Amino acid sequence: MVIAIVNQKGGVGKSTTTVNLGTGIADIGYRVAIIDLDPQSNTTSSLLGKPPMDGPTVYDVLDDWKNATNALVRTEVENLFLMPSNINLAGAEIELVSAISRETRLKRAVDSIRNDFDFIFVDCPPSLGLLTLNAMAAADNLIVPIQCEYFALEGLSKLMETYEIVKENLNPNLKILGFLLTMYDTRTRLSLEVAEEVRKYFGDKVFKTIIPRSVRISEAPGFSMPIQKFAPNSKGAIAYNELAKEVVERAQKS
């Protein structure tokens, strides 16, 4: 199953969720690939430290889908592979505008590796441009991280609009696997109010698992480790492992 992690709002936990959810599912025993489609390459640095010096990256894969298998590298986590991004990707949004089949270039690549993995996650940049459209065209499902802050609901109507457009024009089978509440701070009313509001809108589509705000989660990337390796007994690691189980369950039902 191919899952894109999307939300054009910045800093809501897309990369953090991609790394820690991917690890949680790999730890269960599934074969997982992560594609870093964000030019900032936060996911790549969270798993590898530095983008690899040589070899193809996701930029080369958008250029030629046949690079896909060679672009996958092992990570420190068993069963978890990564298609890294690097700074070249920053130019892709503009370069793709005039390319042939500009919205489905990633889909060609993903389809060529789909049978080698149980789950493929795609981390997206904070925009609804051509990179995110490529991810939505290639995916079976979306996961939408929502930060428990005031601006959380503002951009969702545009995201849902884009989802409908992609479904109509590029990928009729696309579904939303769920909305994930992140950086939930039990000490503030704001988190509670936002969570209630999100559940009012999206009901059962909201994952039962809530990711708490936790300093350990924000420290882990500095050691190039997912939270499960950096602080295995922390509330962040437990939450992402719970989420992994919930995602697998939903995937089997869908």
Added chain:
Amino acid sequence: MVIAIVNQKGGVGKSTTTVNLGTGIADIGYRVAIIDLDPQSNTTSSLLGKPPMDGPTVYDVLDDWKNATNALVRTEVENLFLMPSNINLAGAEIELVSAISRETRLKRAVDSIRNDFDFIFVDCPPSLGLLTLNAMAAADNLIVPIQCEYFALEGLSKLMETYEIVKENLNPNLKILGFLLTMYDTRTRLSLEVAEEVRKYFGDKVFKTIIPRSVRISEAPGFSMPIQKFAPNSKGAIAYNELAKEVVERAQKS
């Protein structure tokens, strides 16, 4: 003076800084305009509640610079005016690609209102695409908010590269007014380490004022108020007022 608030990393406090710094400077007595160049329009909703139902927005101004004066609306803050954005702006990145003088459309508009204000702030989306290029081409100075988290330094080299390209090709007088440390959490080592690292790289360019992580700051947009109106004696309001003084001082020297 025209100041663009830029950082392609998402969720670092660009909109929050635009609203609260703009208010701090307007409260001193200067005439201030804020341009919301982010399709998410978080700055617009922080000051107005909802994007205005009619009248030109920044999207119409990019289309025709003569709309600039009509697009400015009063806010609840004395001396503070806003050029709002709305959802139409989301299409602008792709629409601008083939437009005439695509990188300097905002500059034409800003130049037509520049003499009516002491300060003009431009809030940018989390990307280095055509909207942010327009802001950098129109600005005299940049302020770069940096969240005190691990990923903070990752994207800065690309931002500096873009700054150099804009200086060489579009705006030779562009300068960096300063780097602003935001969401500083005194309880964590991570904030301390990131702050030290940033000062090592950028020395005196880093503002002395540090913005603390504060729940009151994240609650204020829910009441469509800047922090100075929502919680005037909070550490967040005091910090942004300190920053306002520091920005005015630096502006007078530059």
